[in-house]
Amino acid sequence: MIRGTVTSQGVYADGKDMCQIIISRETSASLPHQHGEKKKIYLNIGNETYKAGVHETGKGDVWLSSVLYKEGLKREKKRLVDALAEIHIFKGDKIILYPEERDSFILEILEK
Numbered sequence: 540m541i542r543g544t545v546t547s548q549g550v551y552a553d554g555k556d557m558c559q560i561i562i563s564r565e566t567s568a569s570l571p572h573q574h575g576e577k578k579k580i581y582l583n584i585g586n587e588t589y590k591a592g593v594h595e596t597g598k599g600d601v602w603l604s605s606v607l608y609k610e611g612l613k614r615e616k617k618r619l620v621d622a623l624a625e626i627h628i629f630k631g632d633k634i635i636l637y638p639e640e641r642d643s644f645i646l647e648i649l650e651k
Contacts (some may be wrong), residue, residue, distance in 0.1 A: 541636035581643040
């Protein structure tokens with residue numbers, strides 16, 4: 540089980556938070572990550588599956604990008620803030636990522 544927190548790195552023009560998910564250091568080993576390289580994972584949020592980017596800072600902090608991609612005939616971008624809002628997760632909420640299969644995870648809220 541991987542734990543994280545929804546944070547904001549700014550605000551979009553429409554006033555919504557530019558959300559990202561900071562992963563706790565204690566649980567980040569289960570996610571693929573490497574400093575200076577974006578690793579891709581599949582992330583199930585609600586009933587949708589997205590491709591998400593996992594990043595690592597030079598200090599070893601791991602986070603998930605604010606932009607998601609939906610695969611299909613046309614690759615669609617979706618903001619993390621919008622995908623999370625559909626399942627009632629917002630800035631400050633604690634989340635859990637459950638491994639589903641290799642490089643695929645289910646995102647759920649830890650508690651409200």
